Amino acid sequence: MSELTQQHCEACNKNAPKVTSDEKQTLHKDIPDWKIVETDGEEQLHKVFKLKNFAQAQAFTNKVGDLAEAEDHHPAILLEYGKVTVSWWTHAIGGLHRNDFIMAAKTDAAFNAMQ
Numbered sequence: 001m002s003e004l005t006q007q008h009c010e011a012c013n014k015n016a017p018k019v020t021s022d023e024k025q026t027l028h029k030d031i032p033d034w035k036i037v038e039t040d041g042e043e044q045l046h047k048v049f050k051l052k053n054f055a056q057a058q059a060f061t062n063k064v065g066d067l068a069e070a071e072d073h074h075p076a077i078l079l080e081y082g083k084v085t086v087s088w089w090t091h092a093i094g095g096l097h098r099n100d101f102i103m104a105a106k107t108d109a110a111f112n113a114m115q
């Protein structure tokens, strides 16, 4: 499990630093299944999680929501039957902050704990 799961988000404002491309490469190695995609000119982390049915997908969605509230860092989540798509990025800076990699790692851990 990535040691990012043990870390916590720092408060973000518009002056917070985006990850450099070196940091991005290093951090991505801890969460290799996440895709880095550009949406409306802003980089985001995306991953699709497959679950057994709607109830399981909803339970996982709620866990991710609880993590988000605990860290005051919030994702976009698409809940479908047997499938949850999670996207992390930092709205305040229009891109990726270290927080997003921490939250992606915590999301993976929450998923793994349900299996």
Ligand SMILES: C[C@H](O)[C@H](O)[C@H]1CNC2=NC(N)=NC(=O)C2=N1
Pocket: 011, 012, 072, 073, 074, 075, 088, 089, 090, 091, 092, 093
């Ligand atoms: C004050 C509070 O920390 C901010 O509004 C937070 C809330 N959650 C957030 N979540 C994400 N993903 N990006 C942000 O910039 C952000 N800002």
